[in-house]
Amino acid sequence: MTTVWMTFLVAALLLPFYRVIAGPTVFDRMVGVGVIGTKAVILLCVIGHTYARLDMFLDIALAYSMLNFLGVIVVSKYLEPGEPQL
Amino acid sequence: MSIWIGSGMVTLGIFFSVIGSIGVIRLPDFYSRTHAATKPDTLGLMLTILGLAVLEGITLSSAKLLLIVLFVALGNPTATHALGRAALRSGVKPWTSRGDKA
Numbered sequence: 001m002t003t004v005w006m007t008f009l010v011a012a013l014l015l016p017f018y019r020v021i022a023g024p025t026v027f028d029r030m031v032g033v034g035v036i037g038t039k040a041v042i043l044l045c046v047i048g049h050t051y052a053r054l055d056m057f058l059d060i061a062l063a064y065s066m067l068n069f070l071g072v073i074v075v076s077k078y079l080e081p082g083e084p085q086l
Numbered sequence: 087m088s089i090w091i092g093s094g095m096v097t098l099g100i101f102f103s104v105i106g107s108i109g110v111i112r113l114p115d116f117y118s119r120t121h122a123a124t125k126p127d128t129l130g131l132m133l134t135i136l137g138l139a140v141l142e143g144i145t146l147s148s149a150k151l152l153l154i155v156l157f158v159a160l161g162n163p164t165a166t167h168a169l170g171r172a173a174l175r176s177g178v179k180p181w182t183s184r185g186d187k188a
Contacts, residue, residue: 008103072168
């Protein structure tokens with residue numbers, strides 16, 4: 001069962017790489033990067049449940065979700081023209 | 087019983103994740119791609135991780151899983167909203183069905 005879950009999750013993680021490579025604007029690429037980050041958090045938790053080491057993988061997943069959020073926020077504030085509204 | 091509920095929630099969440107990835111590829115412009123990147127993606131993560139918490143039982147690990155769910159449910163739509171506003175302010179045009187640039 002967990003092998004099927006991990007197979008579909010890896011497929012869902014590899015699909016947005018098309019959008020990262022071939023996106024027309026840089027915002028499309030950032031949407032793809034955000035989707036890949038969320039799928040990576042799910043995949044880390046499922047891997048931890050598969051190998052019965054969930055407590056070890058959870059800290060990595062939590063840190064990665066925060067890093068993904070901050071990365072997308074920082075890039076969108078960097079690309080926004082004019083004075084950034086916080 | 088909790089094994090069936092947790093496995094069903096994880097399977098449904100992975101289904102929504104695959105749907106979100108297909109939507110990011112297939113939808114026609116940036117704003118509809120933010121729709122596919124936010125809603126099915128967040129719902130898939132919440133269902134998957136709550137299902138893993140149901141499978142895990144009441145431990146410290148399930149508390150950390152609930153913390154991940156809370157953080158992503160707050161953070162992911164906020165990040166995509168900021169990205170959409172940056173795209174609107176820098177002049178990305180929305181797609182229309184007639185093919186003309188609105």
